[in-house]
Amino acid sequence: MGSSYHQFCPVAKAMELLDERWTLLIVRELVCGPARFNDLRRGLPRMSPTLLSRRLNQLTNAGVVDRRTENDEVRYTLTQAGQELRPVVEALAVWGIRWIGELGDEDLDPKLLLWDMHRNIDRTTVPPGRTVIQFRFPDIPPANRHWWLVISGEEVDVCDTDPGHTVAVTVTTDLRSMIDIWRGNLTWSDALRANALTVNGPESLRRAVPGWFTLHPWATVPRPT
Amino acid sequence: MGSSYHQFCPVAKAMELLDERWTLLIVRELVCGPARFNDLRRGLPRMSPTLLSRRLNQLTNAGVVDRRTENDEVRYTLTQAGQELRPVVEALAVWGIRWIGELGDEDLDPKLLLWDMHRNIDRTTVPPGRTVIQFRFPDIPPANRHWWLVISGEEVDVCDTDPGHTVAVTVTTDLRSMIDIWRGNLTWSDALRANALTVNGPESLRRAVPGWFTLHPWATVPRPT
DNA sequence: CCGTATCCAGGAAGATACTG
DNA sequence: CAGTATCTTCCTGGATACGG
Numbered sequence: 024m025g026s027s028y029h030q031f032c033p034v035a036k037a038m039e040l041l042d043e044r045w046t047l048l049i050v051r052e053l054v055c056g057p058a059r060f061n062d063l064r065r066g067l068p069r070m071s072p073t074l075l076s077r078r079l080n081q082l083t084n085a086g087v088v089d090r091r092t093e094n095d096e097v098r099y100t101l102t103q104a105g106q107e108l109r110p111v112v113e114a115l116a117v118w119g120i121r122w123i124g125e126l127g128d129e130d131l132d133p134k135l136l137l138w139d140m141h142r143n144i145d146r147t148t149v150p151p152g153r154t155v156i157q158f159r160f161p162d163i164p165p166a167n168r169h170w171w172l173v174i175s176g177e178e179v180d181v182c183d184t185d186p187g188h189t190v191a192v193t194v195t196t197d198l199r200s201m202i203d204i205w206r207g208n209l210t211w212s213d214a215l216r217a218n219a220l221t222v223n224g225p226e227s228l229r230r231a232v233p234g235w236f237t238l239h240p241w242a243t244v245p246r247p248t
Numbered sequence: 249m250g251s252s253y254h255q256f257c258p259v260a261k262a263m264e265l266l267d268e269r270w271t272l273l274i275v276r277e278l279v280c281g282p283a284r285f286n287d288l289r290r291g292l293p294r295m296s297p298t299l300l301s302r303r304l305n306q307l308t309n310a311g312v313v314d315r316r317t318e319n320d321e322v323r324y325t326l327t328q329a330g331q332e333l334r335p336v337v338e339a340l341a342v343w344g345i346r347w348i349g350e351l352g353d354e355d356l357d358p359k360l361l362l363w364d365m366h367r368n369i370d371r372t373t374v375p376p377g378r379t380v381i382q383f384r385f386p387d388i389p390p391a392n393r394h395w396w397l398v399i400s401g402e403e404v405d406v407c408d409t410d411p412g413h414t415v416a417v418t419v420t421t422d423l424r425s426m427i428d429i430w431r432g433n434l435t436w437s438d439a440l441r442a443n444a445l446t447v448n449g450p451e452s453l454r455r456a457v458p459g460w461f462t463l464h465p466w467a468t469v470p471r472p473t
Numbered sequence: 474c475c476g477t478a479t480c481c482a483g484g485a486a487g488a489t490a491c492t493g
Numbered sequence: 494c495a496g497t498a499t500c501t502t503c504c505t506g507g508a509t510a511c512g513g
Contacts, residue, residue: 029294031355031427033344033466034276034337041340042267051259060495069254071487076496086347097495103472104347111343112259114335119258122311122329130256202256241258247328285475296507301476322475
């Protein structure tokens with residue numbers, strides 16, 4: 024655990040645990056539901072597995088995280104104490120979206136974007152059966168340029184190589200615009216109108232695409248004037 | 249500023265600034281109102297002035313803190329962005345008081361206790377004129393054992409040497425009990441009944457003392473069963 | 474009163490490779 | 494899939510002393 028502040032103040036005691044690098048981002052991941060070690064790694068790609076492991080142990084020892092093994096599958100979940108960190112994470116998200124507007128190019132990670140999108144699909148609006156969305160970001164290096172979201176009845180998969188299925192719609196845009204949309208700083212229709220984004224595919228699907236994603240809670244936070 | 253997480257997530261962007269050691273505790277201090285450099289030092293006694301200075305610069309550059317010089321007096325205040333960190337601090341306080349119950353002896357700092365008490369005096373209930381409360385903590389080393397709170401019309405002073413004024417009431421207790429009361433884990437009356445605390449002085453004042461302090465918001469937070 | 478200058482030690486975090 | 498092991502670097506944070 025982080026070293027002590029030698030203060031009895033609850034804020035200080037909380038921060039002894041939570042002010043260590045990455046800790047609250049792990050909680051953020053787990054707020055979305057139980058996760059396996061490698062799920063967490065996908066949401067925290069710049070974190071080394073050693074450090075992730077250490078942090079999970081610290082959080083477990085602190086009573087925030089529970090490590091469960093169910094028929095050979097390891098799951099990390101939030102305990103009651105962990106669940107109650109949700110207001111902290113939400114308050115931070117609201118503050119962050121309002122006051123930290125400028126993103127550096129380093130912050131624009133397509134891997135994270137797709138990972139986040141994949142868990143915010145509104146199944147009820149996507150056609151039944153298998154639907155594949157292709158994303159193309161021509162402005163970034165080829166290695167990360169092409170992505171596929173494979174939506175089937177039970178699950179949603181993220182691929183960075185062509186899964187081979189028929190593509191329903193292709194979204195072509197620069198990465199920053201797509202992230203601006205995701206964060207709620209830009210609407211799909213404004214991006215389309217400004218030619219910052221194009222959707223290829225059958226008319227009906229093209230119109231429907233934006234509705235396939237649930238709005239991130241961030242997106243609706245009012246911004247400072 | 250802290251190093252980047254390379255994520256566009258608002259929580260990550262917020263934590264780049266806020267997860268550095270001491271940063272949110274400075275915000276906590278400033279949430280109570282504008283403060284001078286040495287006021288902050290009193291609330292953060294284990295922090296070196298170098299580091300406090302550096303953090304204040306970081307927070308100023310981040311647009312969270314404003315440094316004002318008014319007729320030769322330096323004041324640090326929260327900007328609008330800083331004010332909006334209040335929900336974060338409050339969420340952390342609620343979580344901390346509920347889930348980080350055990351305090352080490354290292355966390356029991358009488359200096360901090362008195363500093364915190366001095367800014368939570370309910371003037372309307374304290375008799376007019378000058379009122380002096382003496383605190384005695386026989387269980388701790390002599391150097392920190394005796395404290396005086398000098399309440400006058402305009403201000404409240406903390407002294408660790410006898411200010412020489414007439415003492416209205418003397419509170420004698422162990423430090424941990426006083427902090428338990430302050431955090432809302434123990435009531436004045438329970439402490440009195442258990443002989444963990446005694447108040448000396450005129451009957452009427454003795455009864456009134458607990459009411460001279462405003463209840464800390466922490467104190468009323470319901471605890472987990 | 475309000476900080477800055479300097480120095481030092483320790484450990485945190487990153488990178489990489491490897492194992493059951 | 495779920496982590497350890499190891500190594501190295503850097504940088505934070507702490508302590509202390511000093512200046513405007």
